Amino acid sequence: MLATQGYATLALQYFHAPGLPESLKEIPLEYFDRAIQWLTHRPAVRDGRIGVLGISRGVEAALLTAANYDGPATVIGYSGGGVVGHGVAGVPPRAFIGRPAWTRNGKPVAGSDPVGIVFDAVKDTHQHRCEIESLPDSIRSRVPDETLQRVLVPVEDIDGPVLLLAGVDDREWPSAPVSALTISRLQRRDYSHPYGLRAYCNAGHVFGMPYADYTGSPSNDERGGTSRANARAAANSWPLVLDYLDRGLKQEA
Template identity: 70%
Template sequence: MTSRRVSRREWLASSLAVAAAATGGCLDTALVDENAGSIDRPARTKVGTPLRLRVSGFEPRTVVTLECEATDEAGRDYTGSWSLRTDESGAATLVNEDFTNNAPKSNWYGSERGRRIAERLTVSMILHRLSFESLFASSPNFFMGSRNSVTLSFHAHSGLFGTSTPSRSQSRVLVDPGVSRRSVEANGLVGWLYEPATRGPHPGIVALHGASASVPHRLSEMLATHGYATLALQYFDAPGLPESLERIPLEYFDTAIRWLTGRPTVHDTGIGLFGISRGVEAALLTATGYDGPVAVIGYSGGGVVRHGVAGVPPTRYIDRPAWTRNGSPVANPDAIRATFDAIEDHGRHDCRAALLPNAIRSRTPERLLEQALVPVEEIDGPVLLFAGGDDQQWPSTAVAALTVDRLRRRDHPRPFGLRTYCNSGHIFGVPYADYTGVPTNDTNGGSPKANARAAADSWPTVLDYLENGLR
């Protein structure tokens, strides 16, 4: 005798039928809906952009169940379902409010204009709203891995025994296979240029790694997928460059911007700077000296200058500058020590970023603190920072909060802000990556689930800020 696996929808339908019989049929949803309906959607969308998914052809003002299925690189089947109420024409759209489950715990600190951009309601990161049902372990996060795209399968039905719509699929693209890559070894630069598959000219972005010299290739591919010519720049630990994060001339980043914006396929009217960890310092310092529109995005870092570090990956702080301008250190060593002593005492781990600046300021002489802070108010564009409240490697929430506090005190006219993910650590950023192992070890902090959800949650905001600043 052959058994058939009962689908989740069939199980739900039979359960509700029993409930309907027990309650005299007093349910909002009709038992039978003869209208099969249809699903309207683009066949292909990019990760971080809206799904633009709509059901139609159902009874007016009734409940329609929309179901989604997808399989990750590990072969695990993920599912999700949402109840939508149709309008008077029998149609309904999946909206952000339907995604309230699985949202990561976070806090915002910044301008109101910045918050409005950061909280724009779009249905985008659907894959981290799906679940993998397991009887023996907690649900893992959807893992795209080396895949450039994943296929979502949708169907919808109304009524307990109504006919389901024909299944419709949508390809969610993380990296466009048409993105080109070339190595860059010009003007003393070391890097890789990722360009969109579409014709230019495109806005340009320079992406900067942190103290481990791990070049952000995947993020650069993703940015190119969304139409940004992205230079993933290495600035130490390569031939012709310093051995570690020590005495890095900011003129090197100026050269990178000139080279990128001087290409015929790249706009020369503005630039984006994308930093990770200590690369956020470099991005903010470079942006203050850039004469033109600039958008700055930073993960796990901020605009507080610290000493250089020895080794790759970093082994210890050294009493030598990390950054120079015209051959001179950009910050006073005494100011750096005083500021980070106060940060270690009052701001190492706290998700409430808005409370940190005053606590740190109470322990640091104003004249020294001002020498350690990047003059971010000089940046002609939006500034968006992300931090993990459980960052074990770097006091990212504190240094980012001091950056936002300075923008606030100087009445920065462009959108700015910090999103702190309370349970995340130092490493997050690429949606649907594998955050088990090193990204979530004792050195980096967070949990695989928290880091994965912070990565997925932050990506649409990155795209919105870049759109606001560069297009």
């Protein structure tokens, strides 16, 4: 879908494939850096600025990669956010483990203890309520600021627009509150680029591809949302995604 809009697009698998980790644990962020370099160095690709789109836990990778990128970067995140979580075992992910999901320079991006404290607070405050504006303050009231900062992606270091999309009825991952925390961080740091969060009350974890069939497994009890709500969220968010990409990537002739 992105390629049909004229974007040079690379879909990058980062675990559960030959030569890659078996599951989402200890993924080196340098892997994404190398992929960007490979893509932007191709003759037909303009390399002045990049876009990174992540889905679910891939939103963490997208934000972390963009924050470390030396140049303009636009980030689109579906059903995730800028709070670094635990690694997981199994494919599809079946259980959280006490090992990091992401590393940089061979070191964990976030320690296990602060991750656990923050997500306990997220669980205590998030009850799939559509009103998510108060969630960041509620979480901050339960977690010392020093602990919270150890698991938040430094999203203010991104040089470009940031758009996050979340289903409030997400049953697989607390994407609404972790996205709200990310946007709150940008607000607190007077972020100069366009940014926003679009939360869909009755949507679940899976609603990315517009005009797709959301009956069956995308809308089951584990993933959340109704088929109608997920389909509507996908269709509604697609023009917004294109608008953010246009703002971030099409500013140069």
